[in-house]
Structures are given as C-alpha cells and as structure tokens.
Amino acid sequence: MRGATITGTGRYVPERVLSNADLERMVDTSDEWIVERTGIRERRVAAPEQASSDLALIASQRALEMAGVAASDIDQIILATTTPDRILPSCACTLQQKLGATGAAAYDMFAACTGFVFGLGIARGLIIGGVADTVLVVGVEVLTRIVDFNDRNTAVLFGDAAGAAVLQPCADGEGLLAVDMHSDGELGEVLEVPAGISRNPASEATVKAREHYIRMQGKKLFPFAVRSMEDSTRKVIAQAGWTADQIDLCIPHQANLRIIDAVRERLGMPEDRMVVNIERYGNTSSASIPVALDEVVRAGRLKPGDRLGMCAFGGGATWGAAAVSWTRARVEPGISDETGGTVAIAGSAEPERLA
Ligand SMILES: CC(C)(COP(=O)(O)OP(=O)(O)OC[C@H]1O[C@@H](n2cnc3c(N)ncnc32)[C@H](O)[C@@H]1OP(=O)(O)O)[C@@H](O)C(=O)NCCC(=O)NCCS
Numbered sequence: 356m357r358g359a360t361i362t363g364t365g366r367y368v369p370e371r372v373l374s375n376a377d378l379e380r381m382v383d384t385s386d387e388w389i390v391e392r393t394g395i396r397e398r399r400v401a402a403p404e405q406a407s408s409d410l411a412l413i414a415s416q417r418a419l420e421m422a423g424v425a426a427s428d429i430d431q432i433i434l435a436t437t438t439p440d441r442i443l444p445s446c447a448c449t450l451q452q453k454l455g456a457t458g459a460a461a462y463d464m465f466a467a468c469t470g471f472v473f474g475l476g477i478a479r480g481l482i483i484g485g486v487a488d489t490v491l492v493v494g495v496e497v498l499t500r501i502v503d504f505n506d507r508n509t510a511v512l513f514g515d516a517a518g519a520a521v522l523q524p525c526a527d528g529e530g531l532l533a534v535d536m537h538s539d540g541e542l543g544e545v546l547e548v549p550a551g552i553s554r555n556p557a558s559e560a561t562v563k564a565r566e567h568y569i570r571m572q573g574k575k576l577f578p579f580a581v582r583s584m585e586d587s588t589r590k591v592i593a594q595a596g597w598t599a600d601q602i603d604l605c606i607p608h609q610a611n612l613r614i615i616d617a618v619r620e621r622l623g624m625p626e627d628r629m630v631v632n633i634e635r636y637g638n639t640s641s642a643s644i645p646v647a648l649d650e651v652v653r654a655g656r657l658k659p660g661d662r663l664g665m666c667a668f669g670g671g672a673t674w675g676a677a678a679v680s681w682t683r684a685r686v687e688p689g690i691s692d693e694t695g696g697t698v699a700i701a702g703s704a705e706p707e708r709l710a
Contacts, residue, residue, distance in 0.1 A: 359482035360530025360682045363422025363521035366649035367413035368636060371400045373499075375511070382507040389511045394612025398514025398637030401497045406440040408449040410517035411495040414645070415454055418491070421652075422521035426454040429521075430487035432461035433477055435470025435494045435641035437670070438501060439463055442552065450493065459491070467546070468608050468669025469536075470494055470641035471518070475665075475677050476534035478522040493519045494641035501548055503568035512610075513569070514637035518645020529682050533594035535587045536675040542579065545572045546670035576668075580610060581617045583674035584666040588622060592664065595678035599623055601662055604651060608667035609633040609643040618666070640669065657681045 374397045375386035389395055419426060432447045439446035447461035466473040471494035478490035495517035504510045550566035551557050561567060584607060592599055599622045607615050612633055619629045630647045644665050651657055659682055666676040
C-alpha cells in the first residue's frame with residue numbers, strides 16, 4: 356500500500372481589486388453591511404483578456420515548480436471550476452495544452468465550491484490505486500463573469516482566483532489520510548445559474564431576464580453550510596484517528612466569515628488554527644481552499660507531521676472534507692511568493708462589461 360500526498364502548491368490572483376467602496380457605487384450596499392455580514396473587504400477581478408485557464412496556468416506552474424515536477428510528468432489533470440473558458444472543450448484540456456502536459460488525461464469537475472476537495476478525493480484514489488503517479492488538482496474561477504452586478508445579494512460575495520496542488524505517492528499512513536465527499540441534488544435551486552446550457556439554452560430572452568448569472572438563496576444556504584462542514588470535518592478527523600483539538604490548522608471554504616466562525620466554534624477550535632483570507636478575496640468557490648493552502652505553505656505555517664483539515668460546501672449541493680498528515684517541508688528559498696500584486700485601483704473598478 357502507498358499513500359498520496361501534496362508535494363507542491365501554487366496560487367494566482369488577478370491584479371485588479373474590487374473594493375467594497377467600489378461596490379457601493381454599483382449597487383445599494385455599504386462597506387459596513389458587507390464587512391459585518393460577510394467579513395469581505397475586497398475581491399479580485401480578472402482582466403478582460405483573462406479566462407479561467409489563464410489563471411489556472413500560473414497557479415499550476417507555481418505548484419509544479421514547488422514540487423519539482425515537469426509538466427510532461429503529469430498523468431492526470433483534474434480541474435474544478437464553475438466557470439470554464441468554454442463549455443467545450445473542457446478548461447482542463449485548454450490548461451493541458453498551455454502547460455504542455457502532453458501525457459496527461461485532463462477533465463473538468465463541476466462540484467462548485469467543493470470541487471477542490473472532491474478533486475483531492477479522486478486524485479488520492481488514483482494514486483493509492485496505482486492508476487496515476489502524478490496528479491495536478493486545480494481550483495479556478497472567474498466568477499465575476501457570471502455575477503450579476505445589479506444584484507446586491509450576490510454582487511458583493513464573489514471573486515476570481517486560481518489555486519493548484521500536485522499530488523504524488525508517499526508512505527502509507529502519511530499525506531491525505533481521509534477525504535469525505537457528499538451531494539444532495541434536492542438543494543439544487545438554492546444556488547444556480549438558470550440558463551445557458553441544455554435546460555434553458557441561451558437566447559435573447561434568457562439574457563434579458565439575466566438568467567445567465569448566479570442566483571442564490573443565501574439564507575437557506577447558511578445553516579446547511581455550517582452543518583455540512585462541521586459534520587464532514589468530524590468524519591475525516593475520526594477516520595484519521597484524530598480528535599478535533601489535535602488539528603493544527605483547518606482551511607475552510609471561504610464563503611462567509613460568520614459561517615467559518617460558526618464551524619470553528621462547533622468544532623471547539625481556537626481562532627488561530629482556522630485559516631481566514633476572505634477579507635482579501637471574497638468567495639472564490641473552488642479556488643478558495645487551494646489559494647489559502649498555498650498561502651499557509653509559503654508562509655511556513657505547516658511543518659511535516661502537522662495535522663491539516665480542509666472542508667467545503669457549495670452549489671449542487673455538495674460538501675466534503677479532507678484530513679492531511681502534512682509531509683512536505685517548508686518551501687525552499689527561491690520559490691516566488693508573488694501573487695500578482697495588490698495595488699488597489701482608484702475610482703470605479705467594475706469590469707468592462709458593466710460600464
Ligand atoms: C448572503 C448572506 C451574506 C446574507 O446575509 P444575511 O445576514 O443572511 O442577510 P439577509 O439575507 O437576511 O438579508 C438581510 C437584509 O439585508 C439586505 N441585503 C442583502 N444583501 C445586501 C447587501 N449586499 N447590502 C445591503 N443589504 C443587503 C437584504 O435585502 C435584507 O433586507 P430586508 O431585511 O429589508 O429584506 C448570508 O445569508 C450568507 O452568506 N449565506 C450563505 C451564502 C453562501 O455561502 N453562498 C455561497 C455558497 S458556496
């Protein structure tokens with residue numbers, strides 16, 4: 356038996372910052388409301404020429420560099436997204452071509468915000484089962500292209516980013532010890548993009564009705580989010596043979612600071628063990644966990660033997676968690692920690708199409 360572990364991580368966030376003050380000029384909202392109800396202060400917006408594969412490329416190259424792996428060595432690329440460049444071909448195939456990962460099978464995973472955790476679960480199975488030796492798992496979103504900037508319920512929440520992880524074999528009993536994965540299609544309408552594909556193909560009418568944008572029933576999602584992340588985290592902790600107070604670091608999906616705090620309190624974890632970066636990026640769906648993971652790895656916050664938890668919930672509905680006995684040493688000197696800059700844009704920073 357062999358295990359599967361994370362040998363490299365990478366992230367990329369676009370340069371353009373959309374602050375709460377910018378949003379105040381676009382919809383009926385306030386910085387005070389957004390910070391108090393969500394914890395978000397700003398989020399990133401991809402440049403007009405950037406699509407998901409462009410963000411994914413940089414995050415993936417950084418993860419491969421850290422792992423010391425050539426693109427030609429990748430066996431499989433699992434790309435989790437809700438916003439592929441196009442619906443055909445898959446975003447994973449576009450990424451494969453850009454990376455030059457000619458030996459890799461590449462495919463997209465649609466599991467909304469839980470996509471990265473599901474990707475870890477599949478990659479772990481592929482590696483432990485001997486099907487693959489090197490798997491690249493990517494979470495990437497350009498959500499600002501499917502956010503309705505006329506709808507204050509959703510406009511303030513989402514942002515663009517990419518995160519990636521390289522998974523490879525390790526000794527049995529190390530690395531990814533457990534991954535828990537669930538779905539409940541009964542909750543499908545709580546978070547949806549109503550039109551654009553086979554149920555309701557794009558037409559003048561669907562565009563006029565703004566049905567190609569995200570619609571969300573936030574109040575219904577909130578309690579589900581807290582319950583599902585707590586339950587799933589407890590499951591993987593038990594499967595790993597740990598107790599909640601033994602977790603060194605937990606990376607929750609960054610959807611709402613109040614959701615994160617509620618999960619943390621239910622699990623009885625101190626604040627400094629829960630990773631939070633939502634104030635800078637908002638909800639970046641499948642990218643949120645790998646971006647936060649790369650931040651803590653490059654900051655040296657994980658050392659070999661540390662117990663790491665990750666948990667997520669999202670549209671579908673989907674939810675899941677992972678328990679990792681960290682195996683990788685602190686990032687070697689010389690690996691860039693560049694994220695693409697943090698310069699705020701003065702004045703209106705809304706995307707081009709909103710002008
Ligand atoms: C969306 C969310 C932040 C709303 O927070 P909330 O405390 O539940 O707020 P409510 O929906 O009860 O709305 C309270 C009031 O604020 C208003 N409001 C909603 N968005 C607002 C905004 N951006 N600015 C100002 N007011 C806003 C509502 O219209 C409502 O007004 P009303 O009382 O006059 O009807 C919260 O429910 C949430 O985070 N839910 C989970 C969503 C999620 O995680 N989605 C991603 C899944 S991966």
